[in-house]
Amino acid sequence: MVKILVATKNKGKLKEIQEILGDLPIKLMPLPESASDVEENGSTYLENALIKAKTYGQKYKLITLADDSGLEIDALNGLPGIYSSRYLGKDTPFEEKMKNILELMKNKDNRKARFRCISVLYFPNEDKFVSFEGVVEGEILKEICYGNSGFGYDPIFKPDGFDKSFSELGTEIKNKISHRSKALAQVRDYIENNLLGGEMIEIKINGKRLPANKYVYSVFEKVIYAILSTLKDLPEIETVEIKIEKKEEK
Ligand SMILES: O=c1nc[nH]c2c1ncn2[C@H]1C[C@H](O)[C@@H](COP(=O)(O)OP(=O)(O)OP(=O)(O)O)O1
């Protein structure tokens, strides 16, 4: 089975990556607790993601997934941005970082902000990588709104189209719309198309891909076909496409 090292020291990030890619037939390996820190001194998200992916990928000789991400606030000229983790010091609690940001934003009308994530998949044998970007637009709230989930700046960020913070919305919604899930959707496609062999099944309804893949489908194949044959008779369903593609084992 393909093994992929998830090169993050952030438990919240690790959990999200495991939830988003967990249904793929690959083994996601967390970093050992003993793994040393790396200095993220790049000047772009991509450079920082590559520093993490290459350092740990070469050390543990595994295909490695890393991301570098940040919160960009328009009224603060894009800060904290790539400094999101280091903002006010790496070990300063996020509560303090968020209070400081809310203070700076006190009289600002423009509350537009976005989370950006650059995900990198690094192949140590060939010293090659692929990278993917995901962005979620939103606003900075007027106060810290803690919910039951999330990490980092989630309690002060409200994604567009919702009226609660990422932290209050919960992991399931966050993982459908977040910067990280958008970058990882492309990582998923890359893995399915390039690292996995066998038969690939993709189901699209009205042109939209069903949020599951063949490893889910294969378990419920008969049920899924029965549901699809009913669905296609509903007026709001314009097209149901099922693509089955034989792939060479890689
Ligand atoms: O979904 C998110 N929800 C809330 N906050 C977030 C998110 N995504 C990034 N952020 C903030 C916090 C983090 O500290 C920084 C990224 O810094 P970044 O270096 O990519 O991650 P990190 O230092 O926490 O872990 P690691 O480098 O080991 O993967 O931006």
Ligand SMILES: [Mg+2]
């Ligand atoms: Mg970091």
